[in-house]
Amino acid sequence: MSADRESLCRVVAELGAQGWCQGTGGNFSLTVSQDPLRLLITRSGVDKRRLSPADLMLVGPDAAPVPEETGRPSAETALHCRIVAATGAASVLHVHSVANTLLSEHFASQGGFTLRGYEMLKGLRGVTTHEAPVFVPILANSQDIPRLAGEVEDLLARNPDLRGFLLAGHGLYTWGTALEEAKRHVEIFEFLFECAARRTVFRPFGG
Amino acid sequence: MSADRESLCRVVAELGAQGWCQGTGGNFSLTVSQDPLRLLITRSGVDKRRLSPADLMLVGPDAAPVPEETGRPSAETALHCRIVAATGAASVLHVHSVANTLLSEHFASQGGFTLRGYEMLKGLRGVTTHEAPVFVPILANSQDIPRLAGEVEDLLARNPDLRGFLLAGHGLYTWGTALEEAKRHVEIFEFLFECAARRTVFRPFGG
Amino acid sequence: MSADRESLCRVVAELGAQGWCQGTGGNFSLTVSQDPLRLLITRSGVDKRRLSPADLMLVGPDAAPVPEETGRPSAETALHCRIVAATGAASVLHVHSVANTLLSEHFASQGGFTLRGYEMLKGLRGVTTHEAPVFVPILANSQDIPRLAGEVEDLLARNPDLRGFLLAGHGLYTWGTALEEAKRHVEIFEFLFECAARRTVFRPFGG
Amino acid sequence: MSADRESLCRVVAELGAQGWCQGTGGNFSLTVSQDPLRLLITRSGVDKRRLSPADLMLVGPDAAPVPEETGRPSAETALHCRIVAATGAASVLHVHSVANTLLSEHFASQGGFTLRGYEMLKGLRGVTTHEAPVFVPILANSQDIPRLAGEVEDLLARNPDLRGFLLAGHGLYTWGTALEEAKRHVEIFEFLFECAARRTVFRPFGG
Numbered sequence: 122m123s124a125d126r127e128s129l130c131r132v133v134a135e136l137g138a139q140g141w142c143q144g145t146g147g148n149f150s151l152t153v154s155q156d157p158l159r160l161l162i163t164r165s166g167v168d169k170r171r172l173s174p175a176d177l178m179l180v181g182p183d184a185a186p187v188p189e190e191t192g193r194p195s196a197e198t199a200l201h202c203r204i205v206a207a208t209g210a211a212s213v214l215h216v217h218s219v220a221n222t223l224l225s226e227h228f229a230s231q232g233g234f235t236l237r238g239y240e241m242l243k244g245l246r247g248v249t250t251h252e253a254p255v256f257v258p259i260l261a262n263s264q265d266i267p268r269l270a271g272e273v274e275d276l277l278a279r280n281p282d283l284r285g286f287l288l289a290g291h292g293l294y295t296w297g298t299a300l301e302e303a304k305r306h307v308e309i310f311e312f313l314f315e316c317a318a319r320r321t322v323f324r325p326f327g328g
Numbered sequence: 329m330s331a332d333r334e335s336l337c338r339v340v341a342e343l344g345a346q347g348w349c350q351g352t353g354g355n356f357s358l359t360v361s362q363d364p365l366r367l368l369i370t371r372s373g374v375d376k377r378r379l380s381p382a383d384l385m386l387v388g389p390d391a392a393p394v395p396e397e398t399g400r401p402s403a404e405t406a407l408h409c410r411i412v413a414a415t416g417a418a419s420v421l422h423v424h425s426v427a428n429t430l431l432s433e434h435f436a437s438q439g440g441f442t443l444r445g446y447e448m449l450k451g452l453r454g455v456t457t458h459e460a461p462v463f464v465p466i467l468a469n470s471q472d473i474p475r476l477a478g479e480v481e482d483l484l485a486r487n488p489d490l491r492g493f494l495l496a497g498h499g500l501y502t503w504g505t506a507l508e509e510a511k512r513h514v515e516i517f518e519f520l521f522e523c524a525a526r527r528t529v530f531r532p533f534g535g
Numbered sequence: 536m537s538a539d540r541e542s543l544c545r546v547v548a549e550l551g552a553q554g555w556c557q558g559t560g561g562n563f564s565l566t567v568s569q570d571p572l573r574l575l576i577t578r579s580g581v582d583k584r585r586l587s588p589a590d591l592m593l594v595g596p597d598a599a600p601v602p603e604e605t606g607r608p609s610a611e612t613a614l615h616c617r618i619v620a621a622t623g624a625a626s627v628l629h630v631h632s633v634a635n636t637l638l639s640e641h642f643a644s645q646g647g648f649t650l651r652g653y654e655m656l657k658g659l660r661g662v663t664t665h666e667a668p669v670f671v672p673i674l675a676n677s678q679d680i681p682r683l684a685g686e687v688e689d690l691l692a693r694n695p696d697l698r699g700f701l702l703a704g705h706g707l708y709t710w711g712t713a714l715e716e717a718k719r720h721v722e723i724f725e726f727l728f729e730c731a732a733r734r735t736v737f738r739p740f741g742g
Numbered sequence: 743m744s745a746d747r748e749s750l751c752r753v754v755a756e757l758g759a760q761g762w763c764q765g766t767g768g769n770f771s772l773t774v775s776q777d778p779l780r781l782l783i784t785r786s787g788v789d790k791r792r793l794s795p796a797d798l799m800l801v802g803p804d805a806a807p808v809p810e811e812t813g814r815p816s817a818e819t820a821l822h823c824r825i826v827a828a829t830g831a832a833s834v835l836h837v838h839s840v841a842n843t844l845l846s847e848h849f850a851s852q853g854g855f856t857l858r859g860y861e862m863l864k865g866l867r868g869v870t871t872h873e874a875p876v877f878v879p880i881l882a883n884s885q886d887i888p889r890l891a892g893e894v895e896d897l898l899a900r901n902p903d904l905r906g907f908l909l910a911g912h913g914l915y916t917w918g919t920a921l922e923e924a925k926r927h928v929e930i931f932e933f934l935f936e937c938a939a940r941r942t943v944f945r946p947f948g949g
Contacts, residue, residue: 135584139554140346143448143515143516143518143519144448144451144512144513144515144516144519145451145512146447146448146451146516146519168508170342217447217448217519219519219522219523219526222446222447222448222519222523223523223526223527226445226446228742231742233742234740234742235742238640238704239636239640239704239705240560240631240636240676240702240704240705240706241557241558241560241631241636244558244559244560249678250678251676251678251704251705262447262458264456264457264458288447290445290446290447290458291446291447291458292447301582305558305559306558308557308558309557309558309560311557312557312558312560312631312633312636315633316633316636316637317740318526318740319633319637319732319737320637320737320738320739320740321739321740322739323526323527324527325527325528325529326441326524326525326527326528328435328438328440328441328442347760350862350929350930350932350933351862351865351926351927351929351930351933352865352926353861353862353865353933375922377756424861424862424933426933426936426937426940429860429861429862429933429937430937430940430941433859433860469861469872471870471871471872495861497859497860497861497872498860498861498872499861525940530940530941531941532941532942532943533855533938533939533941533942534855535849535852535854535855535856549791553761642949645949647949648947648949649949652847652911653843653847653911653912654767654838654843654883654909654911654912654913655764655765655767655838655843658765658766658767663885664885665883665885665911665912715789719765719766720765722764722765723764723765725764726764726765726767726838726840726843729840730840730843730844731947732947733840733844733939733944734844734944734945734946734947735946735947736946
């Protein structure tokens with residue numbers, strides 16, 4: 122598991138270097154076992170640019186630390202558990218970027234947006250042509266994590282081929298069948314979000 | 329105190345690497361003692377990307393170097409002292425970014441602006457939901473530092489829960505109960521400023 | 536050939552660090568021999584920021600691996616082969632940037648766009664004044680690589696002085712008489728694309 | 743002189759890391775002697791991100807290499823010589839950024855633009871308040887370097903307090919009484935250019 126911890130730390134550091142974990146934002150997990158569910162996940166409030174193996178902890182399917190752990194996992198651990206249970210993901214990554222924050226706020230009222238026509242879409246598992254439309258759903262943000270976890274579960278039940286979703290004004294959740302695929306999905310989504318954001322006329326910020 | 333100096337240098341280097349201390353801009357302090365007040369603060373005109381412990385000096389409550397120091401502290405040292413006296417901050421950080429410069433200029437006439445609806449707001453101490461509005465006050469810029477220090481003192485007296493403020497066309501001051509919290513506040517504010525700036529229709533620059 | 540592999544890895548790492556190979560995007564080749572044609576090219580799906588010599592493989596003129604190789608080269612290897620056959624290039628580099636993606640989508644219907652008036656144009660081989668107009672052709676994107684390779688061949692036959700072209704919504708192909716020249720061409724085109732993109736009123740993204 | 747070479751290489755590497763020397767763009771000099779004039783200057787076409795002392799060469803007042811040198815200095819060496827002769831600068835730095843390229847093109851017809859109201863202006867030698875207007879002149883670009891050098895000489899004769907100027911569609915020239923001051927001037931100008939560019943409604947690029 123030491124190699125797992127180091128792999129996750131390395132990936133998080135790469136994402137942090139791209140500005141996607143500002144202010145200790147974001148949380149990240151690696152599935153150590155599917156049954157029983159065991160996730161290595163970032164502790165609450167740690168600096169993602171300087172993550173060390175000790176900043177990770179082990180949780181069970183109820184999002185609670187396993188008995189031998191101390192400390193508090195990320196507040197959104199329950200979302201990771203639900204995503205892994207629904208998709209079998211090997212890793213779930215959640216990042217905050219300016220583009221994903223703005224798009225998720227702007228398009229929240231229409232429930233999501235569709236990306237199409239970009240070659241980079243092929244970086245998402247199962248997409249084989251730039252012509253395939255990829256819908257990115259947006260859920261309302263909430264501080265009620267159990268309720269949000271339920272909505273995520275419903276979303277995934279209705280959309281088994283989903284590769285990621287947004288929380289409004291909050292950020293991206295994406296995952297993969299391997300850690301490297303999950304990381305690739307972050308980069309692909311963020312690249313496409315930046316393309317979309319530069320083409321979006323946002324509602325003016327009035328202060 | 330050697331560890332303090334190294335910690336502050338490391339944090340400033342991280343902020344500098346994000347482009348927030350261009351042209352020797354910005355100044356940074358760590359509270360070594362509250363009573364009597366003793367701050368470690370960056371010397372005037374040093375390169376923040378390559379800060380070494382010797383680029384820091386010790387000042388007292390009057391913003392003057394303690395007797396055993398030589399050289400000149402940052403011009404804005406009095407602002408740091410006033411903020412620490414009013415808030416008990418462990419660290420005060422002042423950065424220049426393009427987004428904070430533009431927003432502080434644009435909204436100066438209305439005295440500030442309000443951020444709300446963003447999950448990242450929760451990175452500010454005491455904010456527990458994205459729904460909480462966070463007002464960012466803007467003070468007029470001035471080269472009269474004693475007068476500005478008085479205005480800062482008044483602002484903090486009226487707003488004990490403030491986490492940061494802007495000087496118009498100048499930059500952000502933020503602080504924290506620990507160095508890491510102050511740094512987190514910089515990253516949170518700057519992330520949210522970039523979100524706001526990308527949604528702002530600035531008055532055209534006419535040359 | 537070990538030095539060749541290391542040189543190409545170093546150049547790709549530099550391009551990756553600039554954000555032009557997100558999500559394993561992009562592919563890169565170095566011409567080891569012109570007759571018979573032998574290209575060192577990136578394997579399919581490798582992380583371009585962490586490229587190692589083992590992530591490169593040798594292909595022949597038909598874009599197929601030479602007999603002693605195992606594994607699969609980049610899907611777009613046939614484009615590299617055609618470009619080298621037509622231009623004698625020592626290296627072909629293909630990158631994805633937000634600016635090249637947006638411009639190639641926006642101007643696809645007019646078949647390309649013209650850059651002029653910028654000193655940086657002189658960084659393209661053969662351009663000696665900022666006043667020279669440089670046309671950047673855009674080909675429709677396609678998942679039919681053999682057909683696309685034929686179109687590239689036609690394009691190069693009609694435009695022997697071409698230094699690069701775009702695939703719509705996909706990215707830039709450029710090359711050079713040496714690896715360093717090809718890399719310089721990437722940087723010059725991307726700089727100019729960013730200039731053009733910041734001046735372009737893109738069709739609004741409606742979601 | 744070995745220390746001079748290393749200092750200049752270090753400064754150029756820092757500027758290059760900020761994206762201001764793409765595609766081997768930019769040129770940089772350090773004044774080794776004022777009388778007779780001797781400048782260490784970057785050779786033509788070298789990669790500024792990986793500059794080594796051997797990439798610098800010594801030139802005299804006529805912009806020609808001193809007898810013991812071989813190779814070709816930057817094409818714009820004569821501009822460096824004229825600036826040093828007129829201002830006594832210890833270093834002249836010339837960079838290309840997207841912001842300086844766009845602003846210098848946009849405002850060329852009005853001969854320049856004025857920056858004011860920004861605290862960062864105080865990073866320019868002699869500026870003591872954000873209220874001081876700083877005019878940035880723009881000269882038409884030209885491939886006739888001797889003629890351009892004459893225009894630079896005239897500009898400096900008319901404006902002895904100038905800290906930098908732009909060539910239209912080309913880039914920034916700035917200098918300082920020490921290498922560190924020249925570097926600070928680059929960062930200050932580029933920060934302010936980015937502020938101005940984000941507020942500028944550029945003429946649309948039509949392709």
